Amino acid sequence: MAKHRRRDRKFRLALTAVITAAAFVPVVAAAMPSTGARPNIVGGTEASTSSYPFAVYLTDKSGNQFCGGVIVSATAVATAAHCANAVKRADLRVVAGRTDKRTNDGKTVSVREVWVPDSFSDPGKGDDVAVLKLAQSLPYRPVELPSDDSLYAEGTQATVLGWGRTSDGGPRSDVLRKAEVPLLSDSGCRASYSNYDSRSMVCAGYPDGKIDACQGDSGGPLVVGGTLIGLVSWGDGCAQAGKPGVYTRVLTYVNEIRREAESSRLVFW
Numbered sequence: 685m686a687k688h689r690r691r692d693r694k695f696r697l698a699l700t701a702v703i704t705a706a707a708f709v710p711v712v713a714a715a716m717p718s719t720g721a722r723p724n725i726v727g728g729t730e731a732s733t734s735s736y737p738f739a740v741y742l743t744d745k746s747g748n749q750f751c752g753g754v755i756v757s758a759t760a761v762a763t764a765a766h767c768a769n770a771v772k773r774a775d776l777r778v779v780a781g782r783t784d785k786r787t788n789d790g791k792t793v794s795v796r797e798v799w800v801p802d803s804f805s806d807p808g809k810g811d812d813v814a815v816l817k818l819a820q821s822l823p824y825r826p827v828e829l830p831s832d833d834s835l836y837a838e839g840t841q842a843t844v845l846g847w848g849r850t851s852d853g854g855p856r857s858d859v860l861r862k863a864e865v866p867l868l869s870d871s872g873c874r875a876s877y878s879n880y881d882s883r884s885m886v887c888a889g890y891p892d893g894k895i896d897a898c899q900g901d902s903g904g905p906l907v908v909g910g911t912l913i914g915l916v917s918w919g920d921g922c923a924q925a926g927k928p929g930v931y932t933r934v935l936t937y938v939n940e941i942r943r944e945a946e947s948s949r950l951v952f953w
Contacts, residue, residue: 726850726898726923728863733783733790738827738912739845739860739905741785742767743792745775749785749856752846752904753778754912756829758821760945763903764915764932765804768814773798780822784859785847794819799944801937807918810884812932814903815941817948828911829942830935835908838869842888842908844916844929848900856900863895865906868928876927877920884936886914889928897929898922906931 733739738755742763751767761778768776773795781790797817804811835842845862849855865888873887874880880887888906889895897904897916906914914931921927934941 726863726895728844728850728861728895731783731845731860731862733781733824733860736845736860736862736905736907737781737824738910740778740780740822741782741847742903743777743779744771745777747777749779749847750900751902752848752900752916753816754903754905754915755780755822755824755826756815756912756941757826757945757948758823759818759950760948761816761818762912762915762934762941763814763816764807764917765800765812765814766807766917767903768798768800768816776816778816778818778822780824786858791820791822793822797948799940801940807930808879810881810932812884812917813915813934813937813941815944815948817944821950827905827907828909829938830911830913831938833935835911835913836867836886836933836935838867838872840867840908841865842867842906842913844888844897844901844904844906844914844931846897846901846904846916848902848904849898849922863897865889865895865929873928873930877930880930882933884933885917886931886933887928888914888931889923891925893923893925893927895923 740753741749742751743749753761753763756762776795779792795816796819799815801811868887870882901916904916917932919929
């Protein structure tokens with residue numbers, strides 16, 4: 685049991701939000717990483733979708749928020765694969781343009797198709813990326829996608845966004861939050877996680893922790909300026925010393941994201 689709890693803490697999916705019926709349990713359990721993962725913004729500040737119009741969150745059909753996402757085109761949202769697999773596609777909703785979850789601002793849309801790499805099995809093994817193709821278009825500015833690896837240099841300050849927990853195991857935020865975190869070198873991240881894969885992952889955080897993503901932030905954006913470089917994926921606890929957050933390296937999947945976003949365009953006859 686202790687081992688199972690440790691895995692839950694590492695996964696940055698807000699499990700309590702999506703387990704609203706017994707039928708959901710096998711789906712979520714199947715998505716849990718064997719290495720564990722965690723994500724919400726710890727040590728950050730409030731933000732606004734006016735400043736970050738591409739930031740969205742995911743809910744089940746009952747409106748329970750459990751992950752984040754990012755608009756990559758008017759009809760497509762990128763998120764983590766473990767988020768896309770957490771609930772049935774028919775029950776999945778994307779909420780955009782809503783800074784405060786307690787309001788009815790913005791727009792809520794359903795998902796008509798989900799793309800996840802065939803190779804994905806566990807966030808700790810990489811390929812933790814998905815594209816949600818929407819049933820309606822969104823009137824908000826998409827994020828820019830990276831064109832080269834220049835934004836991945838060690839020490840680059842990046843911004844992580846989300847509606848997740850504000851402390852490990854603590855309450856989830858009602859409003860969008862952000863935090864600034866520096867990128868680590870591949871060797872620095874490998875020193876913290878033996879399963880770190882430089883092809884599919886990138887790490888960010890401070891040596892003493894304190895500022896990080898947390899449960900409920902999974903799938904949310906890590907950006908440099910207006911460019912998406914990562915998606916919240918996994919880690920060991922939240923904001924722990926020597927345990928940086930691990931993000932999906934978006935550059936590795938940029939061609940697939942663009943292809944799926946292009947194929948998501950709605951056609952009206």
